[in-house]
Amino acid sequence: MTVDDTQRTDTPPPVRGDLPEPTRMLNGATVYRVVWQCGTDVLVGYCWCGTELEATDPVGLWQ
Amino acid sequence: MLPLNAAVLRLSNTTRNPDEVPDDVEGSMASWPTNQWYVAAYAEEVTTEGILGRTICDEPLALFRTSEGEVVALADRCVHRRYPLSHSHLTEDKVVCGYHGFTYNNGGQCVAAPAQKHIPRTARVPKYVVVEQDSLVWVWIGEAERADNAHIPRAPWLDQEGWTVVRGMERLAARYGLLVDNLLDLSHETYLHGGNIGTPEVAETPTTTEVDEEAQVVSVSRHMADAGCPPFYARSTGIEGRITRWQDIEYHPPCLYLLHSRIAPVGLLPPDDGPDNEAFHVEVVYAITPETEHSTHDFWMVARDFALEDEGVTEYLQQNNRTVVLQDVVALDLLEKVVEGEKDGYQELSINIDTGALAARRLLARQIEAGQAAQTAPSVA
Numbered sequence: 001m002t003v004d005d006t007q008r009t010d011t012p013p014p015v016r017g018d019l020p021e022p023t024r025m026l027n028g029a030t031v032y033r034v035v036w037q038c039g040t041d042v043l044v045g046y047c048w049c050g051t052e053l054e055a056t057d058p059v060g061l062w063q
Numbered sequence: 064m065l066p067l068n069a070a071v072l073r074l075s076n077t078t079r080n081p082d083e084v085p086d087d088v089e090g091s092m093a094s095w096p097t098n099q100w101y102v103a104a105y106a107e108e109v110t111t112e113g114i115l116g117r118t119i120c121d122e123p124l125a126l127f128r129t130s131e132g133e134v135v136a137l138a139d140r141c142v143h144r145r146y147p148l149s150h151s152h153l154t155e156d157k158v159v160c161g162y163h164g165f166t167y168n169n170g171g172q173c174v175a176a177p178a179q180k181h182i183p184r185t186a187r188v189p190k191y192v193v194v195e196q197d198s199l200v201w202v203w204i205g206e207a208e209r210a211d212n213a214h215i216p217r218a219p220w221l222d223q224e225g226w227t228v229v230r231g232m233e234r235l236a237a238r239y240g241l242l243v244d245n246l247l248d249l250s251h252e253t254y255l256h257g258g259n260i261g262t263p264e265v266a267e268t269p270t271t272t273e274v275d276e277e278a279q280v281v282s283v284s285r286h287m288a289d290a291g292c293p294p295f296y297a298r299s300t301g302i303e304g305r306i307t308r309w310q311d312i313e314y315h316p317p318c319l320y321l322l323h324s325r326i327a328p329v330g331l332l333p334p335d336d337g338p339d340n341e342a343f344h345v346e347v348v349y350a351i352t353p354e355t356e357h358s359t360h361d362f363w364m365v366a367r368d369f370a371l372e373d374e375g376v377t378e379y380l381q382q383n384n385r386t387v388v389l390q391d392v393v394a395l396d397l398l399e400k401v402v403e404g405e406k407d408g409y410q411e412l413s414i415n416i417d418t419g420a421l422a423a424r425r426l427l428a429r430q431i432e433a434g435q436a437a438q439t440a441p442s443v444a
Contacts, residue, residue, distance in 0.1 A: 024271075024273070025271075025273055025282035025284055025311055025313065026273045026274075026275045026278070026280060026282050028275040028276075028277055028278050028280075029277065030275060030276040030277045031273050031274065031275050031276075032273065032274045032276070032422075033271065033272070033273045034271070034272040034273075034418050034422075035269075035271050036269035036270050036271070036272075036415050036418070037269070038269050041414075041415060043415055043418065048276075056415075057413075058413055058414070058415055058417055058418040058421050059413050059421060061418070062418075062421050062422060062425055
């Protein structure tokens with residue numbers, strides 16, 4: 001990781017790419033899932049309610 | 064809701080002896096969740112032969128086993144002149160205080176005092192709710208009437224046929240949140256434990272993180288399809304060459320951490336049906352138990368389903384796992400000093416590798432919030 005905070009702010013919104021099938025460990029009804037896209041800094045969050053969100057900042061993703 | 068970092072990684076400005084209760088903590092809420100189960104000891108540590116003294120979440124306990132096999136945990140303080148009961152002795156399942164002989168039954172009631180005809184009814188020490196399960200002694204820290212054994216997370220491999228276990232316990236001069244951070248982000252293996260269990264692939268492989276809000280579980284999964292075999296596993300499994308290595312973390316905050324580890328020759332995946340008996344499985348278990356605000360009991364256990372009777376492998380894993388744990392101890396003790404010396408308002412930087420640790424902090428913060436209204440003192444049984 002060579003990107004500092006300042007550069008992070010200037011990072012353009014991530015572009016959604018093909019994701020590998022995420023490993024699924026938990027099978028409850030209220031599971032949040034965050035998949036780190038291979039070869040990128042993109043995190044894709046899946047809410048149990050069906051919404052999806054992309055981010056490059058894990059703190060923001062959990063908030 | 065508490066700020067994400069405030070509850071678990073509370074900052075302060077002075078370096079302290081971890082044995083001292085800091086002034087700014089007295090009278091404030093603890094940085095760990097109450098009304099929760101914590102591992103207090105290994106079952107084998109609690110015997111009929113003596114009394115084990117151990118502080119759990121700032122509460123000094125005296126643990127012993129009755130002749131019928133029941134584990135008992137009493138407050139480690141005689142009602143008379145405060146003498147630690149853990150420095151006393153057992154006689155016929157009763158604790159006889161080593162200072163003036165006040166004698167307590169396994170319910171904590173004083174039943175005898177020197178030359179005293181009438182024992183005051185108030186002469187009793189608090190008794191804690193304890194459960195012995197999976198070779199661990201769990202203690203409930205919080206309101207006794209809310210204790211529910213069904214909520215204790217399981218680690219069956221520790222006490223099950225078909226598994227061989229090595230284990231130990233180290234005391235960290237560091238807050239428990241630092242160990243949670245450490246274990247939820249295994250990319251540190253590459254750097255802190257390089258040459259032991261770390262290889263470049265651990266830090267290079269992206270993870271999938273899951274949180275079950277209702278069950279209060281965090282999972283971090285890292286599956287390495289083609290990875291170097293660290294000496295640790297090469298020596299213990301006999302695998303030569305590269306491996307398919309899976310690390311599936313399952314953290315049950317606040318105390319129990321499980322790492323389901325699968326090691327197999329590269330490309331060997333579990334069969335669609337039938338047992339996965341061509342792979343090697345290691346179940347790494349940690350119990351993360353706060354001792355004080357600035358110290359932690361680091362219980363570590365490693366169960367394996369191979370080379371069950373091989374004493375050489377057992378000894379190798381015992382020594383080398385302890386080496387790895389001690390590398391963490393050195394690092395986390397150092398980190399504690401850094402955190403304590405920080406100026407107020409210092410902010411850390413989190414990146415993708417921290418996704419699981421952040422999820423754990425979030426659940427812990429919620430548990431702390433839920434326990435804040437609770438009384439931390441145990442009810443007298």
